[in-house]
Amino acid sequence: MRFVAMKLHTRDQAKEGEKEVKEPQERPVAKWEPTVEGYLKFLVDSKLVYDTLERIFRNTGLERSERLTKDLEWFKEQGYTIPEPSEPGLTYARCLEELSEKDPQAFICHFYNVYFAHSAGGRMIGRKVAEMLLDKKELEFYKWDGDLSQLLQNVREKLNKVAEGWTREEKNHCLEETEKSFKYSGDILRLILS
Template sequence: MMSLLGMTTSAAAVTEKPKKSQAKGFVEEMRFVAMKLHTKDQAKEGQKEPQGQPVAKWDPTIEGYLKFLVDSKLVYNTLDIIVEKAAFPSYAEFRNTGLERSKGLGKDLEWFKEQGHVIPEPSSPGINYAQYLEELSEKDPQAFICHFYNTYFAHTAGGRMIGRKILNGKELEFYKWDGDLSSLLQNIREKLNKVAESWTREQKNHCLEETVKSFKFSGDILSLILS
């Protein structure tokens, strides 16, 4: 199953790539590993063969999409709580970045409710991922940062197409940011690079190895769209 990270197209993936004038740092290593896990038709760095139907050809339902939004909100709420609590001081660097999605998702779900739709309770994919993030954040900061990076950067690069297809072009708050998105992303890149400066090479490699799990969890949530 394609992950949310795999929803980016080649063009969208480029928006995540830092400009040549910018210091790449460890974030570029994370980006490179994530791009390799894309299929060849999603990103030029992709190394996996395409499997299943392209996202553009999916025929999702509003019910499935609502499940996806509800579970996504649980994950983003969890990330907000983790960085606010800051079990490790480095997490505090990622408070109020402008990329937070919980508030926007709350507005979107309220809008769906006003349209007469029943908002479901969170399901296993979202619950499992949220629990994993909570446990990971308490004991393994390098692995947690991997999930933080992939969750936020993947969402900024792709995902709008499914919502637009279901809602006849309506743009949800989930896909809107206050301020210039490129500047917000660059600010996060700098913070991530700063945090990683104190890591050993072994810790950096450990962070990169967690990328596969981040794809797996996001893929489980994305699959709810077709449920």
């Protein structure tokens, strides 16, 4: 799955990237100017997505919901108003619920991409936002209990076991869902700039 995911990046994003920029929202942001309000929207919508994933798959070692709850509480203590989930998060959460019931291969693809992207590029984005807006405060969302590499490897092994019994068509179907996963996640990520 990583191979397919990396190909969907542009060359600017990853050396393995092959994606051609076609839509305006796919272009790199000319000037990265996050806002606290936009970041809060991103965190709230991300929490909704993680809540959904973690209701379906439990005890993976990669859980983020509880940590996001702590981060949102911290923002509240700082005097910020926590927004309600917005359309990108609501849409993605509904999609994940539906896929978990009707299309397990597609759901696994989304699960993989959400968690593994957060563990890589998501942490980098979190550091940038922390530097620009939060006086370098590292949020709980970007911390794990234990060795992250090992946690990811454990999940990767479990996902590979699940996929062992899949036909070639089912495996291909899982991989084909990667682009949709990127679109939904990108819609939520762009909230940082709103």
